[in-house]
Amino acid sequence: MWTIIRDLIRYNIEFAIGAMLVGIIVIFSLLSFFSPYAPNDIYVVFPDQPPSAAFWFGTNSRGQDMFWNLTFAFRNTLFFGIMVAVLSRIISITVGLLAGYLGGWVDRSMMFVNDIFVALPIFPILILFYFVLRSDLNMFTLALIMAGLGWPFDARLIRSVAIGLRHREFTRHAVFAGMSPAKIMFEEHLPYVMPIVFSTAMANMIWSIGFEVTLGVLGFTNLNVPTIGTTLYWANNHSAMVVGTWWWIIIPVALIIATFLGLFLLAVSMNEYIDPRSRLRRMGGE
């Protein structure tokens, strides 16, 4: 595993940049544990101050220090994204491997359910959930809902790989050797789909964080939790765009771009790793 990462960093500039960007954001969000202010307190500093030596990211119209406030926002948003990614990966791996390896009616019924989920209009459903749950819609619940909606495409992808694996020599050997299907799936096949799992996880995080931002901007999440979405909601609520407190918008947007870019580059470079042909082309030096 470590050698793979080392190879990636050495030969793949995209992976290196992506890892660096994501690393910076993670460290930034961890700083929240050292914040001198509670995340939701307002009017703790003088409002509307542009970035300066005292306030690196400026202060907003609610009298919050944007630097520390954003550490909380990124911590919550990243945590949310990771949670959705992990949960939805679990579902998609399970469904994909089972459907791909077992085939037959298991495959058909699973893909049937899969297609129902693909056809669901996600945004209206999320809004419906908000109005049903209201303030009970905390980050955890939202992550569960998003995970429940965010697996079907990737499950299909994993299934297609698993179908291929089923006909490979080593699978037949394993069957003859008397390995149980569960063991075959999770010990023999899982490692083969792991690269896909990782690269789709990155894409999934971009997807779920994008929805969080959208819901937040519209005010359809728990507004008491600082996230990127609620940060932008409050900025909008104080007309930040037109009154000149640009740092309230530009800085979180720049950081979220860095995050997405990082995740995107990681996903792309892992995709290339999966597909050895393009990796060879790259390493062969073009």
Next chain:
Amino acid sequence: MRNVTTLLASLGLAASLFSAPVLAQEDGAVPQTDFPREETLIVHNPEPAATNPSMFNLWVAGGGGNVSNGLQQLMMDTLWYIDPDAGLDGAIYNSLASDLWQYNDDFTEMTVNLREGITWSDGEPFTADDVVFTVETQMANPGLAWSAILSENVESVEAVDDHTVHFTLSQPNARFHSIFSVRWNALWIMPEHVFAEVEDPLSYDFNEPVGLGPYTLHSFDPNGFWYIWEKRDDWENTTVAQYGEPGPQYVIYRSIPAIDNRLIDMVNGDLDMIHDLTPEGMFSLVEQSETSRGWFPGFPYAHPDPTLPMLIFNTQNELFSDKRVRWALALMLDARQISMASYRGAATLSAIAIPPTGTHPADYHAPMEEWLVNYELDLGNGETIQPYNPNTGAEIADMVRPQFEDVPTDEAAIKTAFGYGWWKQDIEAATALLESAGFTKQGNQWMTPDGAPFAFTLKTFEEGVINRMGTMVAQQWSQQGVQVTPEVAPQIFGQDLPLGEYEVATAWSIETWGGHPDLSFFLDSWHSDFVVEPGERQPSRNWQRWEHPELDALIERMRVTEFDSEDNLQIGREFVELMVEEMPVIPVMSYNVFSAYDTRYWTGFPTAEENPYANIVTNWANSRYILTQLEPAGAE
């Protein structure tokens, strides 16, 4: 290149779909009107685009049509208007009525004389039969908005002659006329000759509307974003004619949901009146556009509406049934910080349960200040304090002066803009009060008499200044050891307050006429007759579900006291004293609306400093009088 063919085909499909809206519209032959800016007033309507754009039957509750899109301001009319500000000729306007309401001695009958020579927009004369028809139709159809209150009050109604209406009431009510007196809205008179033909007034859409106001419907967006009104040729046959000819030939009301677009539109000259901005948006607008201004010429800009944002205790909740607890929570607050956090200092504070707006400061705040200064609060441990600080308004003015220009320095102007005093933050007194109520403090956490942590949620609006106020209050209470979580409630007036699904909320249960000291507008509904059991739906507006024998006595007295009398004012002042004593709600400030207008194309708008003749907040039906004072800016 088969791909290109596919692409072209998809483009063709797209183009045809794109023109689909054309198919959805009807009539095409109407000539195009350009609306020359010197003849057109463009007004922002705070309602979102109408869900059911062609619905004009505003007597139906929940028909999905818009109301403050010009319909109620420009086309509707009723007997009287009571202005939230000074009015053109006093706050009370006789509109369709030719003089004031006349009650018999025991307030069981009311007689109204109607103006002559008024016509409907289709030329039919307006008569007493229209008024009688309106009342009877409302009473006969429970789905109509005014049905219930009329059914409870009216025994019978008859047209004595073409211009006299006589009501017999089912119980004494000296405030019956308020049903026909516009404060934001009122019961609008229905055209009998139109509605008599209609089988079911509940499902009738009233498109084209027929009204008594000086304008008629010109056209509207089939998607409900804008409504355009044109001045009637016979505007002289309407009730506003006595104040002059309305200036604009056309008035356009637009829904502009994105708050920043309002500012952009005004800076670009595409909008003359904005209903509301954020405080920050207002500061930025006056900086960018020389012709734009708010109610006040400088800071704090906003128009104080006769509405009183407050902290409402659910007094049926055991935690808040003790007035010592309510007082203690009030004394934990720092009003200056609340004003800064909510309105950036542009709040008009009020320590008493009366909005500090319109003529109220002269009737209540100023004359009662001495009583407030001397007011002694019993802390329950043998000590008393004088909790009132008469200088809070001035202190806030000092705080914002370095940041803004034009902050008033004159004491009277400061009081108009920032309010009179408020309660001092007095943690010691709060501690004494809570302890005498059986609460104990463990570390920095207050415990209830039952030994549980003193913790609750504070429901607040999802945006705007009230949200900020709620967040700040929750923070201040939490700092003092009461664990308060702010929670946004998007349906606070529709759901949380009436159903009692809250512990403490930021909202309001006090709204007044503004231009008149009478308090019946909200106070009548505070009678204990209307208070329901926990879990049931509380009728508006006693959201705090508070009962008190003295309160009932005051209300019963008011029901048989002349509207325009010294006695009525006295009832109001006694109410204020009772509220201070009991603190069932913590009054905070008036609802200041950051309304703005632009004088690039029109002049003659009301101003706070010189001519406060009307409320500039555009969705009030009372704002129709502004139109009679407007002149094109290029006229001089």
Next chain:
Amino acid sequence: MPSFILFAFKRFLQLAAVIFAGTSLAFVVAKLSPISPVETIIGRVTNRASMSPTAIQSLRETYTELFGLDIPLWQQYLNFWGRLFTGDFGPSLVAYPTPAIDLILLALPWTVGLLTVAVILTWIIGNLLGGLAGYYQNSRLLKAVGVVAIGIQPIPYYIVAFLMVIIFGYLWPVLPISGGFAMNVRPGFTPQFVLSILHHAILPASSLVLVGMGTWFFGMRALVSNIVTEDYVTYAELAGVEQRKIVSSYVMRNAIVPQLTALAMALGGIFSGTIITEQVFAYPGLGTLLIRAVNGGDTTLVLAVSCISVIAVATAIFIVDLLHPFLDPRVRVG
């Protein structure tokens, strides 16, 4: 070919099941909403009047019956299906008694019009640039496009849309920032009206194109760069086939199949509206209608919008599945 008919029949069964499951889910979730339409309307009726609790109770009964909410949930569910087959969703509750379908038909043309154009333009531009970038991997210009696309992709759509309002409505006010058409134009089959619609659609549509392009760009670039290494492309190159022909017939044509599938799904997805576009540009459409319906506890309208959305996506997938064997000869009907 009977095998195709069997395949189509199977897919159709699946379509029906997907629609059934999707709409049922929407029904259940909508009914779980804590906002009662009856309470909402009572709130409006009692706004001014101090009604006695008994009067409120009778009002509540009137409306509960009027809205058809006085019967058990399973019966409401059956009624819902009974009506659905006739295209009737029942009366909207926030605009009672206007049929929900009327409100939808009012908003639908705008959503479909704007989004169809935007989605197709996005698809064409994204795929064209992506395909070229995949083939001409050394072009600096196309690399630059890639960098820009990567940069725009992660910006929350709301920000992009709002920046366009600021730029073209405020800093350099040349384009209308709100509404579907100009106020002085009367709707009708007139050139002015059509032009006005196009004029007002420029900003919302281009914001959607800008944000949506990246996905197609990267997808197509990846597909093409894989195909470029296929043997038949190499042979074609060696055989001296014109490069333009290689790009269009050999490379793009093969890469376009999965992209067409995805396009169909994107087109199906437009029926849920674009709430943010509509909010930022005050543009009429289904998204805003949905929000208002949810806010007002209008289960009929929420259900109607959700159902149309589910049906549209499911049908799009169905059609793509049926067409797939014809588009891509490598797929054999099984």
